[in-house]
Amino acid sequence: MPAIRILIIEDDPIIAEDIKDMLTSVNYQVAGIAYDMEEALHCIEKTKPDVVLLDINLDGNYEGFEIAEHINKTRKIPFLYLTSYSGKDIINQAKQTLPMGYIVKPFNEQELFTSIEIAFYNFSKFILPLKLDREVINKLISTPLTQKEFDVLKGIYDGKNNQQVADEQFVSINTTKTHVKNIYEKLNTHTRLETINLLNNLLR
CATH class of the missing domain: 3.40.50.2300 (Response regulator)
Structure with a gap:
């Protein structure tokens, strides 16, 4: 992006x-x-x-x-x-x-x-808080997010770090990092700030 x-x-x-x-x-x-x-x-x-x-x-x-x-x-x-x-x-x-x-x-x-x-x-x-909706986001990107990836994406948008997301989702920190990597690839972003910016541009 x-x-x-x-x-x-x-x-x-x-x-x-x-x-x-x-x-x-x-x-x-x-x-x-x-x-x-x-x-x-x-x-x-x-x-x-x-x-x-x-x-x-x-x-x-x-x-x-x-x-x-x-x-x-x-x-x-x-x-x-x-x-x-x-x-x-x-x-x-x-x-x-x-x-x-x-x-x-x-x-x-x-x-x-x-x-x-x-x-x-x-x-x-x-x-400008957003209400994230997986179905809406998936209609706007070429490769859809899985439910787990979407759950991690919500954590990113809420400002949680990887460990906090891992604890919240009851998964390992490495699993969370893999989800974050997949999210960046699917959204064509590289950082949390870019990801938040993209969501704001897509959903407003």
């Missing part, structure tokens, strides 16, 4: 390119880069990203908050703020727009990757 598609909204071209390099090095796909509010709103509608990385301060104004409000009103996608500001007033203002993350510059690749993974998972799990 396609990689997670991320839109970067950042008014400093050098920082934007650095972020792009960080994202592509961990196999995300950059849906686009926007440098101001007008371009950002256009890109959100045109590229339909899975996640938005949003600078709060664009062109000397806090236009990131306005973009966030637009996202909340028009599209159900997670966004994370990228900012140099860590003051209490700015954080309180940011909280009102319900971001999935708040990353203070400067940050490194691992911090960015971790923040995106957690943000996307939390958004999928708590903001």
